[in-house]
Amino acid sequence: MPRADEFQLIERYFAPLTKHGDGEISAFDLKDDAASIKVPQGKELVVSQDALSENIHFFENDPLDLIAQKALRTNVSDLIAKGATPYAYSLALGLPKDFEEDAIKQFSNGLSQDQDKFGLTLSGGDTFKSPNGLIIAITAMGLVDEGAYKSRLDANIGDIICTSGTIGDAALGLQVRLGELKDLPKEHENFLRHRYLLPQPRIELVAVISQYATASMDISDGLVGDLIKLLEASNLSASLELDKIPLSNAAQSLPQYIETCITGGDDYELLFTVPKIHMDEIYGIAATCGVPITAIGEVKSFSGDMNNRLDILDKTGKPLSLTQNSYVHF
Amino acid sequence: MPRADEFQLIERYFAPLTKHGDGEISAFDLKDDAASIKVPQGKELVVSQDALSENIHFFENDPLDLIAQKALRTNVSDLIAKGATPYAYSLALGLPKDFEEDAIKQFSNGLSQDQDKFGLTLSGGDTFKSPNGLIIAITAMGLVDEGAYKSRLDANIGDIICTSGTIGDAALGLQVRLGELKDLPKEHENFLRHRYLLPQPRIELVAVISQYATASMDISDGLVGDLIKLLEASNLSASLELDKIPLSNAAQSLPQYIETCITGGDDYELLFTVPKIHMDEIYGIAATCGVPITAIGEVKSFSGDMNNRLDILDKTGKPLSLTQNSYVHF
Numbered sequence: 001m002p003r004a005d006e007f008q009l010i011e012r013y014f015a016p017l018t019k020h021g022d023g024e025i026s027a028f029d030l031k032d033d034a035a036s037i038k039v040p041q042g043k044e045l046v047v048s049q050d051a052l053s054e055n056i057h058f059f060e061n062d063p064l065d066l067i068a069q070k071a072l073r074t075n076v077s078d079l080i081a082k083g084a085t086p087y088a089y090s091l092a093l094g095l096p097k098d099f100e101e102d103a104i105k106q107f108s109n110g111l112s113q114d115q116d117k118f119g120l121t122l123s124g125g126d127t128f129k130s131p132n133g134l135i136i137a138i139t140a141m142g143l144v145d146e147g148a149y150k151s152r153l154d155a156n157i158g159d160i161i162c163t164s165g166t167i168g169d170a171a172l173g174l175q176v177r178l179g180e181l182k183d184l185p186k187e188h189e190n191f192l193r194h195r196y197l198l199p200q201p202r203i204e205l206v207a208v209i210s211q212y213a214t215a216s217m218d219i220s221d222g223l224v225g226d227l228i229k230l231l232e233a234s235n236l237s238a239s240l241e242l243d244k245i246p247l248s249n250a251a252q253s254l255p256q257y258i259e260t261c262i263t264g265g266d267d268y269e270l271l272f273t274v275p276k277i278h279m280d281e282i283y284g285i286a287a288t289c290g291v292p293i294t295a296i297g298e299v300k301s302f303s304g305d306m307n308n309r310l311d312i313l314d315k316t317g318k319p320l321s322l323t324q325n326s327y328v329h330f
Numbered sequence: 331m332p333r334a335d336e337f338q339l340i341e342r343y344f345a346p347l348t349k350h351g352d353g354e355i356s357a358f359d360l361k362d363d364a365a366s367i368k369v370p371q372g373k374e375l376v377v378s379q380d381a382l383s384e385n386i387h388f389f390e391n392d393p394l395d396l397i398a399q400k401a402l403r404t405n406v407s408d409l410i411a412k413g414a415t416p417y418a419y420s421l422a423l424g425l426p427k428d429f430e431e432d433a434i435k436q437f438s439n440g441l442s443q444d445q446d447k448f449g450l451t452l453s454g455g456d457t458f459k460s461p462n463g464l465i466i467a468i469t470a471m472g473l474v475d476e477g478a479y480k481s482r483l484d485a486n487i488g489d490i491i492c493t494s495g496t497i498g499d500a501a502l503g504l505q506v507r508l509g510e511l512k513d514l515p516k517e518h519e520n521f522l523r524h525r526y527l528l529p530q531p532r533i534e535l536v537a538v539i540s541q542y543a544t545a546s547m548d549i550s551d552g553l554v555g556d557l558i559k560l561l562e563a564s565n566l567s568a569s570l571e572l573d574k575i576p577l578s579n580a581a582q583s584l585p586q587y588i589e590t591c592i593t594g595g596d597d598y599e600l601l602f603t604v605p606k607i608h609m610d611e612i613y614g615i616a617a618t619c620g621v622p623i624t625a626i627g628e629v630k631s632f633s634g635d636m637n638n639r640l641d642i643l644d645k646t647g648k649p650l651s652l653t654q655n656s657y658v659h660f
Contacts, residue, residue, distance in 0.1 A: 028481050031563050033408040033547050034378035036479040039369040048364035049469065051422040051458045078363040092381040092422070092467035128381045131462035137422035139379065139469035142364075149366040151358050217363050233361050 004101050006127055013108035017115060017122035025088050027123050035123035037088055046142040046149060048078035054133030064103050065110030066198050072111060075140035076118050077201040077268040081218040083150040083210030084142030086118045091125035094135030118203055148210050155215035155234035159273035161297040164202045166248040167223050169195035171264020172257060188250035199268035204289035208282055209272060216272035222263040226271055228309050237308060240297035243315040259322060273299055334431050336457055343438035347452035355418050357453050365453035367418055376472040376479060378408035384463030394433050395440030396528050402441060405470035406448050407531040407598040411548040413480040413540030414472030416448045421455035424465030448533055478540050485545035485564035489603035491627040494532045496578040497553050499525035501594020502587060518580035529598030534619035538612055539602060546602035552593040556601055558639050567638060570627035573645040589652055603629055
């Protein structure tokens with residue numbers, strides 16, 4: 001069988017992904033140069049773009065359906081953190097020259113499953129030859145009510161700092177993957193590996209963010225570093241209580257790695273601030289939807305001292321000092 | 331001076347590119363994870379994504395401001411071909427590890443100039459480490475009146491096939507660049523090189539497309555191949571008159587390269603069909619705005635014979651046979 005060309009691959013594996021739309025998103029079976037997207041009255045569009053490249057954001061031997069899902073989910077996670085409901089996405093896919101049709105099939109299967117899970121549809125994109133390894137650049141679009149977009153700039157003094165799920169699992173999972181963490185119980189090892197491989201965007205909490213959050217973002221570069229970014233953007237400071245940070249059983253079994261947990265990347269949990277008076281309602285929603293929300297600190301005024309943006313207090317109230325705040329990109 | 335990190339580069343060179351918006355596009359100085367984009371009532375969004383990678387879509391020693399502009403313009407060209415006015419764009423930028431701050435500065439200068447020229451603004455994006463060479467994936471957004479999106483699917487029998495500008499210059503420019511075309515007069519050589527290096531999206535013709543076109547696309551993979559795609563999408567056939575295809579002086583001086591001209595890529599001219607009765611109005615607009623529009627053929631019914639999609643007739647009316655219709659991607 002002759003090797004499928006670009007247009008055949010698009011027709012076979014990507015055009016079907018445009019069928020999930022409800023008529024508001026016209027992708028013309030990917031036979032046109034663009035898509036037409038309607039934004040319902042009273043809504044505005046939220047646009048986020050994340051790019052992943054092989055051996056930096058994922059490993060070349062990771063399953064391709066999970067790579068596709070990780071690429072989509074890092075974007076979906078951004079939308080949710082803004083209080084937006086996922087709507088559509090555009091996919092630029094850089095394929096190395098030896099990429100097989102079966103791999104494309106597996107990749108598109110992963111996307112198809114996640115489109116159903118998160119309620120969005122492919123609107124278009126581009127394929128190109130990658131110089132080396134797979135490259136995935138997704139632009140995701142979501143909808144919020146007009147004026148309801150949640151940035152990271154509007155935290156207020158006295159707000160409670162909340163996070164979803166558990167923190168640090170993905171960073172530990174990467175250590176497992178790199179062979180740094182050995183002799184773990186198999187169940188912990190599998191759990192941590194999976195948390196690194198596949199983020200779980202908290203779609204159940206979109207309404208919490210859009211209704212109650214003052215500032216919000218997702219944690220991609222580590223809890224501490226990302227919280228500092230939120231505080232800088234809001235021109236405020238905060239205190240963080242170390243023993244309140246929610247940890248999985250696996251992470252709790254590795255107390256010597258607490259710094260990895262709170263500074264490592266790839267959590268894709270929500271980090272947001274809310275007025276104290278709403279905490280009871282928020283806990284109620286968290287209980288109903290089964291995704292834990294934990295209060296981990298409080299927003300304070302900023303003295304102007306850059307070295308005093310965030311106090312991390314251990315359970316005796318003593319400030320903790322870290323060797324590095326955040327996953328470093330370059 | 332220490333090497334600038336990702337966040338410093340974004341703050342210095344990309345955040346200023348978000349200032350061109352008119353308040354409808356909130357990019358939060360690129361300090362947030364996403365952007366909020368308002369779509370005015372009565373409009374819908376047109377979204378296009380094109381990715382370019384080094385040594386495939388451009389050469390590594392091309393000037394970086396022009397590389398940036400080529401990346402943006404290939405997307406702007408798609409928007410215009412859909413009858414859409416450019417509005418915003420998101421930029422995913424894969425940087426090789428030895429990329430210098432001066433190069434980023436030059437790159438962002440190119441974008442800044444083109445934002446002014448084409449009336450759009452940066453809304454967000456992502457930077458990532460490229461495994462090899464520069465990679466640029468842009469998602470461009472434009473606005474059309476509701477229902478006014480022009481696809482390539484709706485040509486009608488009897489419509490006139492039109493193209494803007496001149497055809498084949500970029501394909502010849504690539505040959506010059508590759509050292510295949512020698513001993514040209516300097517003025518032709520420079521003209522062709524420039525046509526390859528920097529597309530000229532025909533923003534002056536947006537209104538022609540949105541008002542008069544039945545089907546429309548831009549020519550990126552060669553006139554013949556792209557016209558066949560339009561005809562396939564519309565389930566029609568056509569005849570094309572070879573001696574009507576508009577050629578620059580430089581291309582006219584190379585008659586032995588006519589096949590390269592009509593099948594080579596990178597024209598980024600408009601290819602559209604219009605009802606015959608509107609041709610006089612269209613010529614009038616073309617004359618006013620200074621961008622030539624040329625009628626090059628006519629849309630016909632399709633017999634069902636795949637080998638009979640497009641007749642290319644020379645000036646004696648004899649059909650021409652080509653070795654290949656289009657630039658091949660993979």
